[in-house]
Amino acid sequence: MGQSYLKNAALLTGADVLLRLAGMGLRIYLANALGGEGMGLYQLVLAVYALFVTLATAGVSVAATRLMAEELARGRAQARGMLVRLAGTGLLLGAAAMAAQYGLAGAAARWWLGDVRAAGALRVSAFGMPWMALSAVLRGFFIARRRVEPNVLSQLVEQSVRIGIIWYALEWGNAPDVSARCTAVLAATAVSEAVSACILLLFYRGEAVRAFGAEKSRRPADPARRLWEILWPVEGGRCLASALHTAENMLVPACLTVCLLDAGGRSAAVAQYGSLKGMALPLLTFPFGLLGSLSVLLMPEITRAHTKGDTAAMRRLIFTMLRMTGAFSLAAGAGFVLLGAPLAGFIYRDAKVGRYVQLLGFVAPFMYLESMVDGVLKGLGEQLATFRYSLFDSVFRIAAIWLVVPQYGMMGFLGVMAVSNLMTCGLNMRRMMEQIKKPSP
Numbered sequence: 093m094g095q096s097y098l099k100n101a102a103l104l105t106g107a108d109v110l111l112r113l114a115g116m117g118l119r120i121y122l123a124n125a126l127g128g129e130g131m132g133l134y135q136l137v138l139a140v141y142a143l144f145v146t147l148a149t150a151g152v153s154v155a156a157t158r159l160m161a162e163e164l165a166r167g168r169a170q171a172r173g174m175l176v177r178l179a180g181t182g183l184l185l186g187a188a189a190m191a192a193q194y195g196l197a198g199a200a201a202r203w204w205l206g207d208v209r210a211a212g213a214l215r216v217s218a219f220g221m222p223w224m225a226l227s228a229v230l231r232g233f234f235i236a237r238r239r240v241e242p243n244v245l246s247q248l249v250e251q252s253v254r255i256g257i258i259w260y261a262l263e264w265g266n267a268p269d270v271s272a273r274c275t276a277v278l279a280a281t282a283v284s285e286a287v288s289a290c291i292l293l294l295f296y297r298g299e300a301v302r303a304f305g306a307e308k309s310r311r312p313a314d315p316a317r318r319l320w321e322i323l324w325p326v327e328g329g330r331c332l333a334s335a336l337h338t339a340e341n342m343l344v345p346a347c348l349t350v351c352l353l354d355a356g357g358r359s360a361a362v363a364q365y366g367s368l369k370g371m372a373l374p375l376l377t378f379p380f381g382l383l384g385s386l387s388v389l390l391m392p393e394i395t396r397a398h399t400k401g402d403t404a405a406m407r408r409l410i411f412t413m414l415r416m417t418g419a420f421s422l423a424a425g426a427g428f429v430l431l432g433a434p435l436a437g438f439i440y441r442d443a444k445v446g447r448y449v450q451l452l453g454f455v456a457p458f459m460y461l462e463s464m465v466d467g468v469l470k471g472l473g474e475q476l477a478t479f480r481y482s483l484f485d486s487v488f489r490i491a492a493i494w495l496v497v498p499q500y501g502m503m504g505f506l507g508v509m510a511v512s513n514l515m516t517c518g519l520n521m522r523r524m525m526e527q528i529k530k531p532s533p
Contacts, residue, residue, distance in 0.1 A: 133213075141217055148189035150331065155319055156231070165400065178232070179226065213278040230292040231243045237299060247288065250284045262276065321473075326470070336490060348502065350497075375445075376428060380460055394410065459513050
């Protein structure tokens with residue numbers, strides 16, 4: 093595994109850093125092209141869009157990686173059969189998400205977001221959902237095959253197409269107002285998802301011959317039950333988490349407004365929240381791309397070791413992950429504490445963002461570790477446990493925000509974030525250590 097693993101990790105890490113840089117550059121461009129009002133409308137649309145993206149992709153992405161790793165270790169014909177069922181499930185979920193978002197676009201714009209101009213962007217972005225779900229299944233297949241090149245190339249082309257269409261639409265298009273411009277941006281996203289899925293399908297044609305040979309599809313062992321056991325806790329947990337996250341995004345500015353009644357009210361509250369969520373947190377999570385690639389590659393390896401009953405290999409992989417994550421996250425956290433203020437000042441020209449980055453630098457190691465351990469637990473089949481912890485954390489955050497933020501403002505919200513990350517990191521770590529002490533089946 094060694095040389096191939098390092099090559100895959102390097103490819104994923106390099107691509108992730110490049111994509112994150114391109115994403116940050118695109119957000120800076122959009123802020124200038126759309127203006128404050130247009131960017132606000134864009135963020136409102138994304139709040140609802142993210143919920144339906146979760147419905148379309150969350151469960152099948154995890155299921156494809158894990159189940160294909162299991163089936164490829166058992167036999168070609170059954171692995172092909174499992175992939176067919178995964179693709180069908182993904183397309184079904186994608187179509188359901190598309191229909192739901194398109195049908196609810198008008199009501200969501202009016203009643204959830206309070207701005208009817210968001211309806212057009214919600215409708216056009218819905219058409220990317222089936223393509224996104226199919227891409228999630230194919231990416232899981234390639235990761236299970238230890239092939240990251242198709243995933244990397246498809247994502248790079250997807251981002252390039254998206255940026256190109258957005259630039260052309262906003263620079264040369266005839267969009268008369270912010271609503272039309274926002275719709276053009278989301279239309280570019282839908283088109284880029286279709287392009288990405290088509291590229292993955294082209295790669296799959298060649299990879300299928302190597303993976304399955306000439307064998308015809310055969311029904312794997314109890315596919316519906318195994319798929320459902322992964323799908324419902326992951327899908328349900330992430331959809332619920334996404335819905336609660338949307339509720340949190342609405343609640344925090346409202347509570348900050350109460351605290352800032354004498355210091356600008358709603359406008360000051362939205363500005364503070366935007367500085368944290370739109371500037372400080374993206375900067376804080378940017379280094380996680382280096383660890384995110386490790387997590388994507390480790391999950392199928394841990395699943396293989398767990399499925400084969402190789403307890404020693406499973407523990408070795410997990411402890412390697414813990415050592416690497418611990419060293420990297422401590423270094424990143426220290427860097428943010430010491431250099432967060434000048435870094436944020438250089439990028440955003442905003443001292444307030446720098447203070448947020450410095451304070452959250454103390455929590456960054458636990459944020460990184462929690463995300464990595466969450467991936468390991470899913471590789472061990474502990475989706476239900478992660479679902480319970482996610483639900484508990486979301487309820488805690490909403491209740492704490494309601495009680496603390498109106499009195500203590502943004503410092504209170506930062507405190508809620510710190511306690512939330514420490515709590516979920518501890519719960520996930522305890523569960524993982526319990527599981528690795530058990531012999532594999």
